[in-house]
Amino acid sequence: MPNRLAHETSPYLLQHADNPVDWWPWSAEAFAAARERGVPVLLSVGYSSCHWCHVMAHESFEDDATAALMNEHFVNIKVDREERPDVDAVYMEAVQAATGQGGWPMTVFLTADAEPFYFGTYFPPEPRHGMPSFPQVLDGVHRAWADRRDEVGEVAAKIVKDLSERQLAAGDGQRPGEEELSKALLGLTRDYDATHGGFGGAPKFPPSMVIEFLLRHHARTGSEGALQMAADTCERMARGGIYDQLGGGFARYSVDREWVVPHFEKMLYDNALLCRVYAHLWRATGSDLARRVALETADFMVGELRTNEGGFASALDADSEDATGKLVEGAYYVWTPAQLREVLGEADGDLAAAYFGVTEEGTFEEGSSVLQLPQRDGGVVADASRIAAVRERLLAARAERPAPGRDDKVVAAWNGLAIAALAETGALFDRPDLVAAAVGAADLLVRLHMDDRARLARTSKDGHVGANAGVLEDYADVAEGFLTLASVTGEGVWLEFAGFLLDHVLAQFVDPGSGALYDTAADGERLIRRPQDPTDNAAPSGWSAAAGALLSYAAHTGAAPHREAAERALGVVKALGPRVPRFIGHGLAVAEAAVDGPREVAVAGEVGGALHRVALLGTAPGAVVAAGPPDGELPLLAGRSLVDGRETAYVCRGFVCDRPTTDPEELAEALGTFG
Structure with a gap:
């Protein structure tokens, strides 16, 4: 019989409904039930494309005996x-402070007041590699709760106190200058x-936000x-196995x-950020490789992640069924030489093996290989049309x-990133279909995720909006997407919607005293700590994303409060950039x-015209x-x-403008490399 999760919209929660x-879902009612029963809360946090989340679910949460222990205590x-x-x-934050590491699935034991007192991540079903089994953990926590309740309460209270005393220094409220940016480059x-x-070293994540900083720094300084x-x-990255060489x-x-x-899961946020990075690399260098990867990544998002409602799904799983029906990580993507020959025949199979680096020994598990391009020409001399035909087959x-499972949840922030990437890539490469896909996703966010007060819901699924409020990254990334659409389409409504969202950021997420930003709204649900983090993780932090959107909006409109808030928010980048540049790349x-201006460019004339x-x-x-x-x-x-009846461009900084120009070459020079 399904449990309470059967009524949720999250694909991850629905995976556990049986x-x-x-x-219970996270709710006041769940904590009230713990208080009434006099038992602690077991909080399990994960996400649908998380491999080890699935492992622990199969080993423990689907096991009747383990479930009985969990339900009883x-x-x-x-x-x-x-x-x-x-x-x-x-x-x-509590897990990392207590154990020095974190990850998912995250397993935390709480009091009925949501105060944590014992932590972990994945626990195996039996003792392994020095780790206790999950049943042992359950029994140990239950005994501690039953026999040493006061001690548990003291531990929980101390942890909450320690967390509450961790204050983030917001910096001096001044943006970084040349010295800090140069030190950040040196650190990188x-x-x-x-x-x-x-x-x-390993594991190695795509440094999309750092690359964006490097491209901008090159453009400004040479x-x-x-x-x-x-x-x-x-x-x-584009030649490696991390990139899907076929799809x-x-x-x-x-x-x-x-x-x-x-790690084979494919996330919307990674692909949105990298699509834009490769488009910007092409813009800076004319690289054919960058052009190809930007367009292929955009086509992947539209072809594989777009939902029936026009938004973009969160992720594709890492796991899929192998030939025996067993869920195996990477099964969908890897090949052996024999499999290549089976599909392509001897000659083309051998060609594909050489071109994509598929060996008898394999680069992955059980003699299989991840497709890559280990050399610039793939290691072989082959006609491009023949390679294209091999890829297609x-x-x-x-x-x-x-196929791997798809998490159909539409997350506002990640859709904002996708809107920006698709709109810009479509404009740069004359692909109006990509711009149309961006507009479709933006329409969904306005229609379904925004209420009549311009407040954002975090998620939706199958056209039904979720109950969870948007956080700072949702407002910031969606605003960024709308601002990009305004620049590409010339439609003022997108600038207007961005303004609504950013006004809400100023009212609900900014500390008026320090200029620091919080990840949750001032009138949002109260947790044991109001989270805030300016450092980037897999996607831009809400803090730095908000600074970027506020800065761009101020450049569009001349809005002084938005510019001031952006500058103050960048104070933390001034403090952290020289020390940990890898983790604050977007900032x-x-x-x-901000140092560059940014430049305000007005083109009076035809949208989509030469200028x-x-x-x-x-x-x-x-x-x-x-x-x-x-x-x-x-x-x-x-x-x-x-000017003289011709399309005319105005380039300004701080609303102080150069003379207008009708010459594309003169405009290109004004917006080119150095300045």
Whole structure:
């Protein structure tokens, strides 16, 4: 019989709806039940494409004996971290403080007042590698609760007190300058892997936000070192197994430092960020590889992640069924030489093995290999049309395999990132279908996720909006998507919607005293700690994303409060950028835009015309572009007239403008590399 999760919209929670565990969703009612029964809460946090979450579910949550222990001694709460990033952040901070590490599934034991007192991540069904079994953990926590309740309460109270006393220094409220940005670049250079690209060792994550900073820094200063790190890293990733060489799109991370073997889940946020990065790399260098990867990644998002309602699903799972019907990580993507020959025949099979680095020994498990391009020409000399035909046949054969599951949850923030990427990529490469897909997703967010007070819901699924309130990253990333749409389409309504969202950020997420930002709204649900974190994780932090959107909106409109809030928010980047640049890349990219101006570009004339396209191709960091008829609906067009009846561009900084130009080459120079 299904448990309480059967009524939820989260695919992750629904995966647990038939567990014998009596799961509750996160709710006041669950904590009231714990208080009434006099038992602690077992909080389990994960997400649908998490491999080890599935492992623990199969081993423990689907086991009747384990479930009976859980039901007898605890009120059990299951949380989707993608629906409730605030709950995840608060308790992950506690887990990391207590154990020195974190991860998912996250397992936390709480009092009925939501105070944590025992922590862990994955627990095996029997003792293993020095870890206790999950039943042993359950029994130990139950005995501690029954026999040493006062001691447990004291531990929980101390943990909450310690967390509450952790105050984040917001910096001095001044944006970084040349000194801090140069030190950040130096720090990245020290961490750079000159052999394989990227930063640090294994596991290696795509450094999309750091690459954006490097591209902007190069555009503003001419630093060839910054461009080289960005370009080489992008090439290594695109030729590695982390990139899907058949279907496009990137996996979550590489388990090795060479980008060969990925963790196979494919996330919307990674692909949105990387699509935009590769488009910007092409814009800076003209790289054919960057162009191909940007478009293939965009097509992957539209082809594989777009939902029936026009939004974009969160992720594809890492696991899928192998030939025996067993769920295996990467089964959908890997090949052996024999499998290649079976699909392609001897000659083309051998060609594909050489081209994609598929060996008899294998690069993955049980002699299978992840497809990659280990050399610039794939290691073979082959006609491009023959390679294209091989790819097409392999892709068709792969489509006959059982596909990974898809998390159909539409997350507002990640859709904002996808809107920005698709709108910009569509404009740069003359793909109106991609712009249309971005508009479709934006329409869904306005229609379904925004209420009449411009408040955002975090998620929806199958056209039904979820109950969880949007957090800072939702407001910031959706605003960024809308601002990009305004620049690409010339439609003022998107700027207006962005303004509604950013006004809410100023009212609900900014500390008026320090200028620091919180991840949750002032009038949102009270947790044991109000989370805030300016450092980037898999996607831009809400803090730095808000700074970027506020800065761009101020450039579009001249709104002083938004510019001031952006500058104050960048104070933390000034403090952290020189010390930990890898973990605040988006903030550094926003700081580059602030130092550059950013430049305000008004194109009086035709949307999509020659000057509008040149403006969008400009590499000036964070430049905002408004295009439309003279005195059109976008604020930057006010008072902008044609010169000699021709399309005319106005380039300004701080609303102090150069002379207008009708010459595309002159505009390109004004928005080009240095300035």
